[in-house]
Amino acid sequence: MPEAASSNGDDAPKLPPAKPAGAFEGETMTRRAVFSIGGQALGGAGIGIVGLSALGFAAGTPLFEQADEIWTAVGPPGKFAVDTYRSTVITLTHGVGEAGKTTAYVRMGSPDLEETQAFIAVSTRCAHLGCPVRFVEAANNFICPCHGGVYGFRGEVIGGPPVRPLDRFQTRVRDGQVEVGPRYSVTGDFDPVRYRDPGEFTGGIWNVLFPPRPSTPPAP
Amino acid sequence: MNRAEKEAYLREYEVLKKKGKPFFPYAVAKDSAMALIVVLVIVLMSLILGTEQGPKADPTTTTFVPRPDWYFFFLFELLRIIKPYQLVPIATIGVPTICMVLLISLPFFDRGPERRPERRPVASSAGCLTIIAMAFLTYVGASAGPPTEIDLATKPELEAGKNVVLSSGCLGCHVIGDNGNHGPGPELTEIGVRRSAAAIERSLRVGPDLMPSYSNLDADQFDDLVAYVSSLRGEDEEATNGE
Amino acid sequence: MAEPETSSRFLKLLPGPLRRPGTPQNGTGNLIDSAKEAPADLLGWVDERTGGSSQMTAMLFRKVPKGTNWFYTLGSATLFAFIAQALTGVFLAMYYTPSATQAYESIVHLTQDVFLGEFVRGMHLWGASVMVILVFLHMARTFFFGAYKYPRELQWVIGVVLLILTMTMAFTGYLLRFDQRAFWATVVGTNINGTGPLVGPFLSDFLRGGAEFGPTTLPRFYAIHMLLVPGAIIAMIGAHLKLVMTLGTTAPPWLRADEASKARDLRTEKVTTSLNGGSSDAEEVNEV
Numbered sequence: 001m002p003e004a005a006s007s008n009g010d011d012a013p014k015l016p017p018a019k020p021a022g023a024f025e026g027e028t029m030t031r032r033a034v035f036s037i038g039g040q041a042l043g044g045a046g047i048g049i050v051g052l053s054a055l056g057f058a059a060g061t062p063l064f065e066q067a068d069e070i071w072t073a074v075g076p077p078g079k080f081a082v083d084t085y086r087s088t089v090i091t092l093t094h095g096v097g098e099a100g101k102t103t104a105y106v107r108m109g110s111p112d113l114e115e116t117q118a119f120i121a122v123s124t125r126c127a128h129l130g131c132p133v134r135f136v137e138a139a140n141n142f143i144c145p146c147h148g149g150v151y152g153f154r155g156e157v158i159g160g161p162p163v164r165p166l167d168r169f170q171t172r173v174r175d176g177q178v179e180v181g182p183r184y185s186v187t188g189d190f191d192p193v194r195y196r197d198p199g200e201f202t203g204g205i206w207n208v209l210f211p212p213r214p215s216t217p218p219a220p
Numbered sequence: 221m222n223r224a225e226k227e228a229y230l231r232e233y234e235v236l237k238k239k240g241k242p243f244f245p246y247a248v249a250k251d252s253a254m255a256l257i258v259v260l261v262i263v264l265m266s267l268i269l270g271t272e273q274g275p276k277a278d279p280t281t282t283t284f285v286p287r288p289d290w291y292f293f294f295l296f297e298l299l300r301i302i303k304p305y306q307l308v309p310i311a312t313i314g315v316p317t318i319c320m321v322l323l324i325s326l327p328f329f330d331r332g333p334e335r336r337p338e339r340r341p342v343a344s345s346a347g348c349l350t351i352i353a354m355a356f357l358t359y360v361g362a363s364a365g366p367p368t369e370i371d372l373a374t375k376p377e378l379e380a381g382k383n384v385v386l387s388s389g390c391l392g393c394h395v396i397g398d399n400g401n402h403g404p405g406p407e408l409t410e411i412g413v414r415r416s417a418a419a420i421e422r423s424l425r426v427g428p429d430l431m432p433s434y435s436n437l438d439a440d441q442f443d444d445l446v447a448y449v450s451s452l453r454g455e456d457e458e459a460t461n462g463e
Numbered sequence: 464m465a466e467p468e469t470s471s472r473f474l475k476l477l478p479g480p481l482r483r484p485g486t487p488q489n490g491t492g493n494l495i496d497s498a499k500e501a502p503a504d505l506l507g508w509v510d511e512r513t514g515g516s517s518q519m520t521a522m523l524f525r526k527v528p529k530g531t532n533w534f535y536t537l538g539s540a541t542l543f544a545f546i547a548q549a550l551t552g553v554f555l556a557m558y559y560t561p562s563a564t565q566a567y568e569s570i571v572h573l574t575q576d577v578f579l580g581e582f583v584r585g586m587h588l589w590g591a592s593v594m595v596i597l598v599f600l601h602m603a604r605t606f607f608f609g610a611y612k613y614p615r616e617l618q619w620v621i622g623v624v625l626l627i628l629t630m631t632m633a634f635t636g637y638l639l640r641f642d643q644r645a646f647w648a649t650v651v652g653t654n655i656n657g658t659g660p661l662v663g664p665f666l667s668d669f670l671r672g673g674a675e676f677g678p679t680t681l682p683r684f685y686a687i688h689m690l691l692v693p694g695a696i697i698a699m700i701g702a703h704l705k706l707v708m709t710l711g712t713t714a715p716p717w718l719r720a721d722e723a724s725k726a727r728d729l730r731t732e733k734v735t736t737s738l739n740g741g742s743s744d745a746e747e748v749n750e751v
Contacts, residue, residue, distance in 0.1 A: 058669070059669050061672075061673075062668050062669055062671065062672045062673045062679070063665055063668050063669060065673075066674075067673060067674065067675065067677070087282065089280050092279075092675045092676075093673075093675050093676065093677045093678070094678075095563075095677065095678040096563035096564060096676065096677060096678050096680075097563060097564040098276075098278065098279075098280075099277055099279060099563040099564070099641075099646075099676060100279075100563075100675075100676070100677070101279060101280050102279050102280055103280045103281070103282055124282055128299075128305075128308065129299065129312070129650075129651045129654045129655060129658075130650045130651055130653075130654045131286050131647060131650070131651060132279075132281050132282050132283075132284055132286070132647070133282065134282040134283060134389075135282070136387070136388060136389030136392065138384075138387060138388035138389065138434060138436075138437060139388050139389040139390070139392070139432045139434070140432050141389060141392065141432065143367060143389045143391075143392030144392075145284075145285040145286065145366050145367055145368060146285075146286055146296075146299075146300075146651065147296075147299045147300045148300060148303065148392075148401030148402065150392045150393050150401070150404065157305065158404065158430050159392075159393055159401070159404035159405075159430065160303060160305075160401060160404070161299070161302065161303055161304070161305050161307075161308050161311075162305060163305045163308050183675075195674065196664065197653075197654050197657035197663075197664055197667055198654045198657070199308060199309075199312060199654050199655070199657055199658035200657060200658060200663070200664060209660040209661060210660060210661075210663070210664055211661065211664060213664050213665065213668055213674060215668050215673055215674040216674045221612070221613050226613055226614075229613065230614070231720075232719065232720045233528070233711065233713075233714065235720040236528040236529055236530075236714040236718060236720055237526045237527075237528050237711055237714075238526065239528075239529045240526040240527045240528040240529045240531070240714075241526065241527060241529070242523070242524045242525065242526060242527070243522070243523055243524065243525050243526070243527050244523035244524060246527065247527045247531065247535070247712075248523075250533060250535075250536050251536050251539040251540075253536075254533070254536035254537075254539065254540045254543075255539065255540060255543040257540075258540045258543050258544055258547070258593060258597070259543070259547065261593060262544070262547060262586050262589055262590045262593055263586065265585070265589035265592075265593070266581075266582055266583075266584075266585030266586045266588070266589055267582065267585070269585065269589065270581060270585055271574055271581055271584045271585045271588055272588070273570060273571065273574065273640060273642055274642035274643045274644050274645075275642060275643050276567040276641065276642060276643070277567065277641045277642060277643055277645065277646030277647075278643060278646075279646065279676065281643065284643050284647060286643075286644065286647030286648060286650075286651060287644065287648070288648045288651070288652075289592075289633070289637065289644075289648065290592070291592065291595045291630070291633055292633075292634070292648070292652075295655075308658060309658045309659070309660065312655045312658040312659075313655070313658055313659045313663070320623070320627065323623050323626075324620055324623045324624075326606075326611060326619065327611045327612060327613075327615075327616035327619045327620070328616065330611075330612070331612070331613070332612075333612070333613075334609070335608065335609030335610075335612060335716035336609070336716040336717055337607045337608070337609070337716065340609065343606075343609075344607065347603070347606050347607060351603070
């Protein structure tokens, strides 16, 4: 293999070679370079095909597929008052039994608070990191037991670290029953936005920094 | 470390290594003894402490008080003490990420040749401070009582008022002893020392600032509430009162 | 196989420490003698086909610097805690059902009904705490002994990655027991991931398998806890150990080459012994 020996670039020629060392006239790559690049490309392609397929399989559905809308009937309209909440259990996900349910606090929309919806359903997930908040009737506020979040009657933050008001659920009346549907988030001014996970800011630039996810239902 | 220091270290290490003993059986004996201790500790903990299994996961709860396992208490407490909502991403992502980056890059910015801890005062004190901070956060996180109970001793006649405090959500905004949240309201552990019963009653009736008015409670309940809150005179005294 | 020539040929392949002294080079080859040779023969047979014994002896009989003390056992103790976790974990997996509707019941069943169930589950549960503590102690030792410095920087980086992976194990193991504490801790933990701008929301979608807790959430955590992270940990431990063998165990930072010989007599005092200046150290080394 005299060629291979001479192609070894260790001798550090003074002048740059006109063609790659060890190559024949007109060649731009040595045999060694072809095998080196080709081998890496073939191996990379193999790993890439398997790896990307696996990643798409693991991430595709969770990130981009929107779950079916589920509406849960929670009782006749007469059951709910304007000035206090009633706790109701609704289904968020099918297929996990009790673990797919959550509690929503429901009341009638109040014209005094300039609310246009007939019924307001407030989520019990703290907007800080998702702990279960409780409505305290005596104080008319929601209290989170984890990191000190406190919300007022409408779900607006009055203390602690929560980054936005409590989430809400869409409501409608069908067949004489109030139904509670998909979840959505609100900004500080109670403008509905697509559902964000707890801990994510809403409103203004934050709607871009914490982008809406295709896996969530569209905002009402 | 410059080149000379690197070579000096490697030479010295070579000498120390030559004077050392073979890994087997000397170091292996120690390692095996330690492994046995580890296994015995695990077995004893398993036998004595058993397993823990709480009630089944229930996402519909509104009364459960979530707490992490002990090794995440420092993070839990960090989330509790960083109150301003603008700083939430810093508490959740920022601080842990910065800590991890600092930790990973430690050998790349601390490149001095000195290895003895007492001659690396900055590194050693930084390490000690980190340990103390984490231990402190873990301790405070572990002792943080839920806002659904009050651990202070209470005189029997004040129990009724204590229950009103618990059911009225006072601990959502106030701290009493180890329970409740720091803010937005002031700490109430010693409120009886700072305020007269009349002033406390007025606050509860009017509801200053963010605080809601509690005048919609029954008269009995309201009186019990005032009696309990104005009896709060700090942890020690309360405990002796309770006896 | 028991022919004298063959066995002696194999024995020559063995490195010194494994070769039995006084082995007859051309014995008479009776049955007892060949039976005595059997272990060495077997070793030789394997070694001729793997070349393993030279690596084994290189690992086992490498020198460990003088003065290494009990603090140096923390790393292997962590490794041992991991092995214990892996063993108990594999057997727990035989009884566990990673489904939101059956996980809790399967844990109650394996704890209460299965023979030694509570014991093995307790070992896994408390072993997790022990491993976390050992990882931190091992890291503290490395930090205070300056053992992360040249030439062991990469060793430290791998160690920090192992620390993160261990905490990931502790976190993903939570949800599997599916009680209230586990569920809500996981909710909070997943949402912490979501607070990172831009990628955070998608990361928590990925972890949860959707926008809400759903049928794939528990199997996901199970796969991460059972396969993904342990695989990464094993690979990282392999690299960690390989580097230990390549670079050697550090000497205690107080020990200097010129003190090493004295240390034999002053074993108990070596930590507090004050040392001469660095210049005389260097001279001493040069002499050696």
